[in-house]
Amino acid sequence: MQAILRLLRGDPRFLVMSWLARFIAVREWVANRGSYTPPATVGQGVIQATAGARFLDSSGQVAKLIKAHGYYVGFSLQSSILQDLRTFAETMPCYANRDPTLPFYVKNKVQFEQELGAPLLVAGYLDSHETCDAYQKLKTDPYLLDVASQYLNHSAVYMRGELAWGFPAPNTLAERVSTARVYHCDINDFKTIKFFFYLTDVGEGEGPHAYIKGSHRHRQFGHQWIGQGCAAIDDDILVELYGRDRVHVVTGPAGLGFAGDPYCLHKGSVPDQQPRLLLQLEYGIYPYRIWYF
Template sequence: MLTHFPRVPFLTVETPAVRLLQRSTKKIQSILRLLWGDPRFLMMSWLARFIAIREWVAQRGDYLPPAVFDATVIHEVEGACPLESPGQVAKLIQANGYYVGFSLQPSILKELLTFAETTPCYANRNPSLPFYINNKDQMAQELGTPLLVAGYLDNHESCDAYQSIKHDPYLLAVASQYLNHPAVYLRGELAWGFPAPNTLADKVKTARVYHCDINDFKTIKFFFYLTDVGEGEGPHVYMKGTHRTRKFGHQRIGQGCAAIADEDLVQTYGRDRVQVVTGAAGLGFVGDPYCLHKGTVPVDNSRLLLQLEFGIIPYRIWYF
């Protein structure tokens, strides 16, 4: 159980000195929380922002892939090339930061959709605001504001289809070969994104600005669209290759890259690196979340997204 340190009440007068005090206080609280929760995570959060250290930790692994494996819930995308081997996928992620090219079996997709329709989700990921997705408009009316997102918190762990994906030998082989360590499951999420007006603060809070995630020295994250996603349904976007070619100043601030305007990052790394992932329900893709990426705001229809993250070390704590 994590200990929550008391928050220091902030002064209401907004001056540069007060803002500095507020930032410093929040930073100290965050460090104390991480130090108390798991000192290893605190150390990792300082070191894993640097590419050289990330790669050094991965190179120290000695993972040996199995001679034979079966893909139980994954198959190739219809009309695309045959399913790549886990080793080939790992090499493509190492080169580009992401890979798109597999899909869920129809039976698994159907089971996940049924789960999403028959299990309460939570408005804006607030555990005190449960509702069924068919009652979304009613929930928004009760709140008096449009819903931005709705997540199932940890309820997805009770879904058999999710467990099949989580333990799929093909996905585990891809993850392990990319990490060069036996992949450790960290966490996952099933969540809706809704068409709604978003402020910049909303976008930052819901990961709809370019950012990177640093949850271990190296991690890998699988995504699956459970609804059709075109340009108007909030597609995922990668900035190709930025997991290996990050400017040192951007490495130093780590997840603070989320505070840099999207357009500034595009100008820095090149518009040709921006890769938008669209596709039919069931489409799967995978990436290194250290690679700059973002979700986008749906403007036409809602999007249901499943994600799973694997790393090297199991920690007792997260950033939030």
């Protein structure tokens, strides 16, 4: 009840959306009512092809693949943007467990943990990344905006972003649920798209992201009904139900970018070797005064 009251006070439209957008038919109906027309050419921004790729897929092709699979992996940050974002993360305070009363510099993490008396699982920069010029260039990148707009079939509206560390640390199921380290879906609009960038190298031991392919379009009705409550279902149950062969674990070097519909079942895992620094940006159809993420 408290959550409902918070949403009602924050933005009644968001409350209505949060109930309706859990259903695939409603999501697709709202998207189909759009009328976005892509530009003839997309300007040069800060996104490039991944190392070894012959070319960068067109924004239309990326949007088409996300519609089919729920996600896309295959672009990267220009090296100067990657370096600027890393420098920002290393020289600005982050906040333990995303708590604004617990600031520290990542270089002092070990000392901070000793003072705190507990290991850290996550640390975010709250909204301070909005002051970073490199982030602003990425946020307004014409390629990303066109991918988002073509996928949503509406001119994309920037919602929010986050820069955050994930650290190797002992953890409980409750902590994994609260930090999105179990399979779940996000519902922040009738349809949204999130872009992710690894700012550190991410292998199997650094907390890679994973998607269950196609689960944004094919979902048991009961799972649609509970919406974000899918996070309470054991990962193995969801994987067996929707297909172990549909699980795609995203690993790659610093700078790797990927995009997905956050309604598609996905998760980030807890690093067990090295910390992971992840940047994410979300775009939707309508602006709201409140959101879950």
